[in-house]
Amino acid sequence: MTMNNIHFVKMKNTKSLSLTGDYCYLNCKHCNKHYLKNMATLKDIDNLSNMSSILLSGGMNNEIKVPVYNFVDKLKEYKNKYNFKYNLHTGFMNYSELEKIKDISDAISFDLVGNKETMMNVYGVDKYKDMWSTFDDLINLGFNVKPHITIGLNGGKLTHEKDAINILKDYKIDEIIFLVFIPTKGSFFENENPPKIEDVVDIFNFAKHNIHDVKLTLGCMHPKGIYRKELQEKLLGIADKIVQPVQNTIDLAKKLNYNITWSYECCVF
Template identity: 30%
Template sequence: MRGHPALKILRGAHLKPSIDYSELADADDRKIQRYLELSRNLSWSRFGRRIRFYAPSFLPYKNPHPNSTLPPFPSISVTGSNCSLNCSHCRGKLLETMIPATTPDQLVAVCQRIKERGGVGCLISGGCTHEGSVPLEEFADAISKVKHELGLTIVAHTGLIKNQTARRLKEAGVDAVLIDIVGSDRTIREVYHLDATTEDYDNAMTAVERAGIPLVPHVLVGIHGGKLEGEFQALQMISEHHPAAIIVIALIPVRGTLMESVKPPAPIDVAKILVAARLMLPSTPVVLGCARPTHRHRVSTDMLAIKAGVNGIAFPSKEAAELAESMGLETSFSPMCCSQIYVDLTKERYDATESP
């Protein structure tokens, strides 16, 4: 399958000519090892032999507020469980796991509670409008209040953000913007039920960069029925920008959605996207994000991610942490959102230069 359709877009000037991405897309368990080694060595040469784990569930964190029922970095939905798109993989079910705050006053109150209970920040998200954007502009003043009075780290999941909203979020002090980048027009129509194209996602990234907010794009592996469809093209789109970090996540079939019976993407397919992300953007931090299947799937995916030399993993399996240690990696832990990897790496480099 040398002419893999997902890889046709990748034969452009942005890619290293020595890398055969068609071969990567079709690599079996044996061939993938060569790419994992290539990715790992490239990562270690740029970032050192280290990895950062985010909010690992198996480690006993020292929480100054032991009676708190809130995680240190919770997710908030400004639309509650409502979403105009009803995407095939979500149907608003994922929004039900978030803390609802549907008015600016409610948002401030929720953030005050997070601060009081020892939290360090939050992800502000929500359902999308028919145009594919999360309605955040009306919450800009509330976000500004939270930033200036509470000092929380605020990351925003925006969808197809426009220039004006991006400027408002910048003025409010948002620390980073997260956007799921879709690289297939067919996926946009059939899965997201959105009248848009990949160009709209490209424009959203441009809006964030023009506003001066750190951009942390996400690539959701297997979003089109568990198969690779536009993930490589999404990475190619991202490579034309200047992201602060790249987060790779994987489809979790959710009960009550049109994809509840879909088989999630194979761990090796997730690894292929992690490898491609590293090879396309060698100086950009790459993280395996929190949204991915659990149990054996997670263990396999996490261990492949370690072998690919990712810079961070959110909620890693115990087996992955043990593998990292056995490979001699320097490990560190954080209760923050994994999107803040670029901040952590910058701080680690600064601390290293300041050490006697």
């Protein structure tokens, strides 16, 4: 009898840092800068020396890029000083900008939207071609790139997810990280509902059957409470990796004799 495997991730040793403070040029319907407010900034980095890795994020500038390339020397200095691993958000950088950040990057978390209509509706800009162009460049330059797909990005409705998966079929990738839309206070979509749990499970199954030899991960961004408990329970046996597992999920995996492994920083590592 083959034993089922599950990898659990508890985010203890990674801290998110915004390179732009709480500034973002965009006013996306699902976020409205909300997630930037709780992030550390570059001036706090010496206080993070107990972390093993940093998620370098931030708001977008008017070219829809996270301007990591402006901070490379400083970031390199801290990387050498504290032995940090860096996971980067890039936005839609061009080839030469990506080259500048190559030697500080240990992983890239790259959000993909499956069609132009969803991008226009949620982000308010048409950078669809730029997004895939940056993704191509990341692959071609040999970055450790981890595509992220937000299920229900468009106000909890499924509108782009299968399109994104179908496009990814043509790429050599080792993992897809799925996030799940969280209605966020102060955003345009704050009164919408998360996608139905069965719809999220359906997207995972669609990916599993359409892209082989790729790990499927439930990332850290998914609704809390009963929703999280039920979703994680249903994804046991489908997902290869679950971030921030609740006790019920851990207990169930033990009861079902899963082979459980653990890690304690951002799931891209």
